[in-house]
Amino acid sequence: MANFLIPTRFSSNLAAAIRPLSLRRGLAAAASPEGTVPFVAQRQAVKEHAAATTRLWKNISIYVCIPSLVLATWNAYRIMKEHEKHEAHHYVPPEERPLYPYMRLRNKPFPWGDGDHSLFHNPRVNR
Numbered sequence: 001m002a003n004f005l006i007p008t009r010f011s012s013n014l015a016a017a018i019r020p021l022s023l024r025r026g027l028a029a030a031a032s033p034e035g036t037v038p039f040v041a042q043r044q045a046v047k048e049h050a051a052a053t054t055r056l057w058k059n060i061s062i063y064v065c066i067p068s069l070v071l072a073t074w075n076a077y078r079i080m081k082e083h084e085k086h087e088a089h090h091y092v093p094p095e096e097r098p099l100y101p102y103m104r105l106r107n108k109p110f111p112w113g114d115g116d117h118s119l120f121h122n123p124r125v126n127r
Helices: 008-023 038-089
Strands: none
16 A cells, blocks of 8 residues: 555655646736726726716606605595595485396305305495
8 A cells, every 4th residue: 555655755846846836827817008907997997887877876766756756646646636526526325326136146145244245345335
């Protein structure tokens, strides 16, 4: 088994031969004539673009979206109030509304409550 071991002298010579190769920067980016590395300059440009884009969308959110939501809410509220006035003018009490024969047909009772009202029955609104 001793015949297959690598001698210590050989391993130290091998390490000495490999060390300069490992210290060499073979895969490093080469500097441009101006002294800047193109990759670093590109990353800096990407950071600046990201910062500018972030500012743009923040301003759009604050100065466009929020006022638009406020205006849309106000418009919906105004339309709802007009509709309530119109409904009050044409209001027919539930007792006076006609009972149509094709409505509220029950082939079998509902499995909850008294069996005549749906699960989402509202006694203030529905009959």
